[in-house]
Amino acid sequence: MSERVRVLIPYFPGVNCHRETMYAFRSVGAEPRLGLLSALMDGTCRLDDCDILALAGGFAFGDDHAAGRVMAIDLTRRFGDQLRRVVEKHIPVIGICNGFQAQMETGLLPGDGEIGQPTAVLDHNVTARFEHWRFTPVVLHDPVDVGCVWTKGLDGAKIRLPSAHGQGFPVLPNGPDSYHVMATYGAYEGDSTYIGVGGSSPNGSKIAGLCTKYCAGLMPHPERSEDGLVIFEAGVNSVR
Numbered sequence: 001m002s003e004r005v006r007v008l009i010p011y012f013p014g015v016n017c018h019r020e021t022m023y024a025f026r027s028v029g030a031e032p033r034l035g036l037l038s039a040l041m042d043g044t045c046r047l048d049d050c051d052i053l054a055l056a057g058g059f060a061f062g063d064d065h066a067a068g069r070v071m072a073i074d075l076t077r078r079f080g081d082q083l084r085r086v087v088e089k090h091i092p093v094i095g096i097c098n099g100f101q102a103q104m105e106t107g108l109l110p111g112d113g114e115i116g117q118p119t120a121v122l123d124h125n126v127t128a129r130f131e132h133w134r135f136t137p138v139v140l141h142d143p144v145d146v147g148c149v150w151t152k153g154l155d156g157a158k159i160r161l162p163s164a165h166g167q168g169f170p171v172l173p174n175g176p177d178s179y180h181v182m183a184t185y186g187a188y189e190g191d192s193t194y195i196g197v198g199g200s201s202p203n204g205s206k207i208a209g210l211c212t213k214y215c216a217g218l219m220p221h222p223e224r225s226e227d228g229l230v231i232f233e234a235g236v237n238s239v240r
Contacts, residue, residue: 005236007032008050010040012071016058017096017223024223025054028233040079047075048085051239052092055099057164057221067122067167068101076106076116083108084115092149092235093215097165100209100217110172110179111212120179122219123169126194126204130166133195133202138220139188140231143180143211149238150216150231151182159227161208161220168203168219176207182216183209 007025009018011034022032030052039045047053061070075083083106086093095103101122103109113119125131142148142155151157172179184190186199190206193199201208202219209218216235222228 004029004031005051005239006030007052007054008035008045008047009033009054009056010035010037010047012037012060012074014059014061014063015056015098017056017221018058020221020223021054021056021096024229024232025236027229028236030232030236037074047079047082048089048091050091052094052235053086055093055095055102056223057097057099060098060102063098066105067165068098068105071098071102072105075102080115087115090214092238094150094231094235095217096221096223097219100219101167103215103217108215109212109217110210111215112174112179120170120172122167123171124167125165125169125202127196130164131195131202132164133162135160135162135225136195136200136202136220137186138208139184139186141182141184141188143182146180146211146213148180148182148211148216149214150211150235152234152238154230154234156188157230159225159230161222161225161228163202163220165203165219169205170207170210180211181207181209182211183207183218183220
């Protein structure tokens with residue numbers, strides 16, 4: 001490992017939160033770099049050649065077909081062997097908004113499937129429209145049965161994060177209690193009340209993020225808030 005923690009942020013056409021994500025990682029002492037799609041394709045950049053892999057938000061490939069789906073197809077079909085190496089090497093992965101959507105489409109999350117075999121989806125918001133709202137209350141969780149590196153020591157931490165998405169409602173076939181929730185809207189137990197009528201959720205679900213031990217996915221944007229730096233700091237500290 002290098003002296004500073006190396007963070008790779010794959011850049012797909014339409015990703016637009018890469019600069020904020022790089023800034024957040026730099027703010028906690030890491031060394032982020034962009035992995036251009038062309039570099040990934042010619043082999044000069046590899047998904048598994050890093051200490052942390054971060055999938056930034058935006059609208060990769062214009063969210064054609066479904067949010068994050070084409071990005072996920074690239075990740076699993078073109079670079080599937082590298083992505084499997086990321087999992088095998090226990091490289092921490094964080095996906096934010098569109099990145100979280102891609103994680104679900106690849107099967108990285110919710111954590112009960114294999115790469116290329118998604119088991120759950122992030123469906124349309126209850127309003128069936130894109131919601132770009134003010135900062136909303138989010139509570140972090142450190143599930144004791146998984147020990148997520150991204151929320152270690154942060155159980156119950158209350159932060160405020162902005163959201164901007166059209167597909168953020170987790171559809172979990174086995175019910176939410178069967179998965180590891182790393183963040184909830186509004187309160188520790190979560191608040192699914194749509195924010196437009198006075199609630200805390202921009203999409204109608206109480207779940208703001210899911211995790212495994214090394215993989216975390218969030219719909220709200222921690223890279224756009226000072227409050228969110230605690231998540232990046234926890235991830236970076238896990239590989240120091």
